[in-house]
Each structure stands twice: as structure tokens, then as C-alpha cells.
Amino acid sequence: MEELLVAHADRLYAHVSRVLGHGPDAEDVVQDASVSAWRSIRSFEGTSFRAWLFRIATNRAIDVVRARRRRGELPFDPPDDDGEPQWTEPASPGPDLADLAADREAVGVVDEALRAIAPEQRAALLLRDVEGFDYAEIARITATEIGTVKSRIHRGRVAVRNALVARGWRSSGG
Amino acid sequence: MTFEKEMDHVLRDLSAFLDGELAPERRVEVERHLAACRECAARSGELRATARLIASLPAPRPAARLVPPLATRWSWLRPLRSLSAFASGAFVLLFIASATLSSGYRFGMEFATRTTGTAGSAPAAAPAPTAAPAALEDASKQAARGTVGPEAADRTRSVAPAAGAPASATPPPALAAAPTPRADTARDLAAPPAEGDARAIALAEPPSLGSPWIWLALAVATAVLAVYAHRRLRSA
Numbered sequence: 043m044e045e046l047l048v049a050h051a052d053r054l055y056a057h058v059s060r061v062l063g064h065g066p067d068a069e070d071v072v073q074d075a076s077v078s079a080w081r082s083i084r085s086f087e088g089t090s091f092r093a094w095l096f097r098i099a100t101n102r103a104i105d106v107v108r109a110r111r112r113r114g115e116l117p118f119d120p121p122d123d124d125g126e127p128q129w130t131e132p133a134s135p136g137p138d139l140a141d142l143a144a145d146r147e148a149v150g151v152v153d154e155a156l157r158a159i160a161p162e163q164r165a166a167l168l169l170r171d172v173e174g175f176d177y178a179e180i181a182r183i184t185a186t187e188i189g190t191v192k193s194r195i196h197r198g199r200v201a202v203r204n205a206l207v208a209r210g211w212r213s214s215g216g
Numbered sequence: 217m218t219f220e221k222e223m224d225h226v227l228r229d230l231s232a233f234l235d236g237e238l239a240p241e242r243r244v245e246v247e248r249h250l251a252a253c254r255e256c257a258a259r260s261g262e263l264r265a266t267a268r269l270i271a272s273l274p275a276p277r278p279a280a281r282l283v284p285p286l287a288t289r290w291s292w293l294r295p296l297r298s299l300s301a302f303a304s305g306a307f308v309l310l311f312i313a314s315a316t317l318s319s320g321y322r323f324g325m326e327f328a329t330r331t332t333g334t335a336g337s338a339p340a341a342a343p344a345p346t347a348a349p350a351a352l353e354d355a356s357k358q359a360a361r362g363t364v365g366p367e368a369a370d371r372t373r374s375v376a377p378a379a380g381a382p383a384s385a386t387p388p389p390a391l392a393a394a395p396t397p398r399a400d401t402a403r404d405l406a407a408p409p410a411e412g413d414a415r416a417i418a419l420a421e422p423p424s425l426g427s428p429w430i431w432l433a434l435a436v437a438t439a440v441l442a443v444y445a446h447r448r449l450r451s452a
Contacts, residue, residue, distance in 0.1 A: 052275070052278065059276040072278070149273060152266075167270065172273065177235070196228065199267060206262075
């Protein structure tokens with residue numbers, strides 16, 4: 043059990059740190075999640091220990107973000123509604139988005155854009171694009187419906203895309 | 217369905233399409249639309265590139281080990297918890313046993329006292345005062361010095377035993393002939409036990425389990441230790 047926790051600790055820390063939007067709480071959240079997983083190992087009934095661990099950590103991280111917002115340490119939550127995302131157009135032609143994979147500035151913009159979206163969207167998007175969970179697993183991790191997961195991932199991704207497009211990047215057409 | 221309407225639907229499903237989360241029929245429809253719609257194809261490319269950028273985010277690394285050594289930190293407390301819980305139970309049993317013996321001893325002594333008399337008053341019958349012998353000695357000395365006449369010394373001899381009689385171990389024959397209840401008790405205790413007194417004499421032996429309060433204190437101390445170890449193990 044302890045070996046499993048240690049094996050997942052670094053990835054868990056990276057995920058929690060991103061969900062929190064960085065800051066000093068990531069280590070505490072991971073440690074709390076590890077201890078909580080250790081204590082409640084008997085309640086683990088699923089097939090994926092990793093998904094179970096990410097569920098504990100993700101929920102704790104989202105709670106921390108909400109608490110920070112309540113204390114006024116972070117701006118008010120952006121809406122996490124089911125409305126259609128708006129696709130913004132680039133102000134001026136720029137480099138192709140497809141060429142940005144290794145671009146430091148683009149990574150910085152993505153990081154910044156992720157911090158600006160609702161923590162639930164951010165968590166779902168990170169669980170999909172970084173951790174590679176499928177929608178059903180993300181729904182279990184975040185205790186929501188698959189439709190909600192699909193909507194959160196899409197709106198989060200469009201929000202990041204809009205942040206990049208606003209800096210002048212454009213698409214070559216797919 | 218109009219083309220714009222279809223475009224809205226495709227745009228809504230683009231992320232699920234890219235993630236392979238669409239049903240096969242819907243996937244075919246989206247693919248067909250993307251082949252015909254340059255704008256949706258461009259959006260699809262942007263989202264694919266965005267997903268790749270998100271996936272390529274550098275991973276923050278922790279400064280130190282994040283998982284405390286959960287399995288080993290308090291494992292030594294497990295045998296201590298079991299041992300102290302067992303010891304606490306044993307001490308409780310010893311407390312009960314010693315308390316039972318102690319109360320049984322007291323009850324037996326009270327029973328023996330009631331059946332044999334006031335055993336506790338026996339020492340009162342012992343010869344305590346030494347005034348009579350001292351008076352005799354003084355009178356003899358005075359007679360020898362000639363300060364007091366032989367009659368006075370004789371008077372003193374005859375009075376001194378009478379004054380010491382109530383507490384004397386060697387009372388005058390007249391007093392010894394009519395023994396008091398105290399003298400009876402002393403004689404009974406000094407005499408070999410009769411058959412009916414055997415039980416009382418046997419109960420006079422103190423119990424050998426020690427003070428029950430010591431066992432109770434040990435039981436409480438080991439119970440506290442067991443609870444502490446249990447809580448520490450649970451919180452670990």
C-alpha cells in the first residue's frame with residue numbers, strides 16, 4: 043500500500059498542484075490524501091487504485107480552492123455552467139497552434155488560462171489531457187455524470203484555446 | 217437539420233470526438249461533417265493542439281517525500297497495544313480477586329469477633345501500670361533509711377496491690393476468684409483454639425494478593441497505554 047502511494051505521489055502532486063493553480067497547499071493536500079487513502083483502504087472497492095487515489099486528492103484540492111475563494115485569496119469562481127462556449131477569433135495572424143507543443147510562452151499561456159477556469163473544469167481537463175483517464179473514470183473521480191464531464195472538458199479546452207488565440211496563435215485548419 | 221445547426225452540434229462534440237468518447241454512429245457523422253466543413257476542421261485542429269499543449273505542461277515536483285512512512289512509523293505499537301490490553305484485563309481480574317479476598321477477610325474477622333467476644337479489647341487486660349511495685353520499692357527504701365516506720369511500709373504493701381489490682385496481671389486472690397469479662401477474653405485468646413474458633417483463627421491469616429488498589433492502578437495505567445497505542449495506530 044505504502045509503495046503504491048509513493049509510486050503515485052509525484053504525479054498526484056503535479057495534478058494537485060495544477061488543480062490548486064500552484065501555491066503552498068499542494069504538499070499538504072497530497073499528504074492528507076495519502077493518509078486518508080491509507081486509513082480508508084478497506085472502503086476501496088474499485089478496480090483502479092490510481093483512480094481512487096486521484097478522486098481523493100482531486101476532491102480535496104477542489105475543496106481547498108473553494109476555501110481560498112471564500113477567504114478572498116482567489117478571485118470569484120468563473121461560472122461552471124452548461125452554456126455553449128464562445129470561440130474567439132485571433133486579433134491578428136500568428137504562429138500555428140500545431141507548432142506550439144514545445145513553445146515556452148505557449149505553455150505559460152496555457153498554465154495561466156487553466157488557472158482562470160473553474161476548478162471543476164480544470165480538474166476534469168487535467169484528468170483527461172494530462173492523466174489520460176477516460177470520461178467514465180473522470181465521472182467516477184469527480185462524482186458527476188459523464189455528460190457533465192464531457193461539457194466541462196470541452197468548455198475548459200475551448201477556454202484555453204481562446205487564451206492562446208487571443209495571443210495571436212491560429213490554426214492551420216486541422 | 218440545417219448546416220448551421222449541424223455545425224453547432226459538431227462543435228459541441230468536438231472534444232469528445234477527439235477523445236474517442238463518441239458512439240460509433242455519431243463519430244461517423246462528425247467525421248463526415250469535418251470532411252465538408254473547413255471551419256469545424258480548423259476548430260478541431262485547434263482543440264487537438266490545445267490538448268497536446270495541456271499534456272505537455274511541465275510537471276511540478278515536490279520538494280520532499282510526500283508520503284509519510286505510514287506502514288513503519290507506528291508498527292511497533294501493535295504488539296504494545298495487544299500486550300497492554302491483555303495486561304489491563306489481567307490486572308482487572310487481580311483487582312477483583314484481591315478485593316474479594318480482602319472484603320472476605322474483613323467479614324470473617326467481624327464474624328470471629330462477634331462469635332468469640334471483643335478480641336480487640338484484650339490488650340486492655342494486660343498489666344500496664346507499674347505504680348504498685350514502685351510504691352513498694354519506695355516504702356522499703358524509706359523504712360531502711362528510718363524515715364518511715366515499719367507499720368507505714370506494711371500499710372503501703374497492703375494498699376499498693378489493691379491500687380494496682382484492676383490492671384495487674386497478678387491480681388489478689390480475691391479479685392482473681394471473680395474474673396471480669398476482659399480477663400475471660402484474654403484467656404480465651406491465649407488458650408488453644410476450640411473447634412468452633414478454628415474458622416476465625418484461619419481467617420486471621422492476611423490475603424496474599426496484595427492491595428486491590430495497586431491492581432486497579434495498574435489496570436488503569438495499562439488501559440490508558442492500550443488506548444493511546446490504538447489511537448496512534450488509527451491516526452497513522
